[in-house]
Amino acid sequence: MIDPKIVIVDYGLGNTHSVANALNYLGYKKLQITADFKLIECADALILPGVGAFETCASNLRARGLEPLLNDVVLRQKRPILGICVGMQLMATTGEENGIHQGLNWIPGVVKRLELPANYSVPHVGWNNVEYASRSPLFDRIEQGANYYFDHSYTFVCDEQYAAATSEYGISIVAVVQHENIVGVQFHPEKSQVNGLKLFRSFFNSI
């Protein structure tokens, strides 16, 4: 879609401004940062950002009554949604940061603390190569091994069929999850310069 109505879901935690900056640069004018039910309902595409601890983000989302709405729009109406970092992790079944917490359960999986070989610092911070499993419209014009910026201590562990792309950091880390209209990226495309902008473009072009 050339000029979609995009809603960046604002549930109080998330670098919404950074995401908006990136989308503005790409020329998307129909952009809203909001938790308004009507606007979410009418959006052509949704972005779920996230910066924070899993539980805090999940509670914030639920406190605003967004879970039933998003479940309907995303699961039933199949609206395309892109989750970023904790936004992606929220899509899992459960998260294990500071206890066991319920995620949105859109993509089966568990968010666990990174357990790495000795010599590997946690969090996983910095630019790392992302290898995609197969050519999907999401990776249009993005080369294999393109660098993206990661910054996380917890990782989405899921079945291979949902892991659209991975990254190596002592172990294989799920970089992108995808299931039909639902996409989640562990890295920050809004902070990955050209590669990140290309990913946003490919995502919106593919809907």
Next chain:
Amino acid sequence: MLKKRVAATVVVRDGIVVQSIGFKKYLPVGKPAITIEFLNSWGIDEIILLDITATAKCISPDFDMIRQASKKCYVPLTVGGGITKISDIEELMHCGADKVSFNQQAIHRSGIIAEAAHLFGDQCVVASIDAVKTAEGYRVYDYLTAKVLATQPAEFAKQLTDMGAGEILINSVDRDGTYTGYDIELIKMVCNEVNVPVIASGGAKNAMDFKQVFQQTNASAATAANFFHFSEHSVISTKAELKKEMDIRLETHANYAEACFNENFRLNKKTDQVLGEMLFVKIEKDII
């Protein structure tokens, strides 16, 4: 493979980017928004913006300045200076910051580090330590009171990471603004003590200093301020030099692969013939 990061520190005093020399002398460089825009176009890996006025005057961070500055920032932005409460962090996140850095609070009210890590995640919290070398060894330095504390930087770093800091920025006050290279011994000590990524700071003059700190220590990132403001082509040529020997992200169109540098790592002029040919090379702008 995770790349080593080449970061830039942007020191802001009264809303202006300044050159800092030993924490004593400050000379103006320009506007934060412009500095950040340029650093972005040069392919910097990360930017650390430190507002030294906010802390000194006990005022909140300059949210408007950060909002403006972050508009053209498509790489991670760490903001430090004047952050004393959780609401400051929330507001900063809404202004375009990705991580926050604590220096004074780390010394005097470190509880906020644990609180911030709990709410925002440790990956969002950077603890920034200034260190000086004394006769008894390295000690933490409190820049606001200009006092040398009894604490050792490596121990302090460990305490702060135990409280939840996800990254440590270790800055050598002695080397700050001197162009005499990173304090390798200091950085090694801190890297050995903690299991989080360490950002080396203070003293970088050219690509060789970056090479040295990455080859001789386990630092995950190295940052420079004055060097990037005052040496031409410094960001990209540093990365080009580093890329010869290690994994570095170099994705700008200019990659200096065939460039020649003099013994001080300043770019040598290409021959007139090559320059003549370059006049007719069309560089396509990347349309995303």
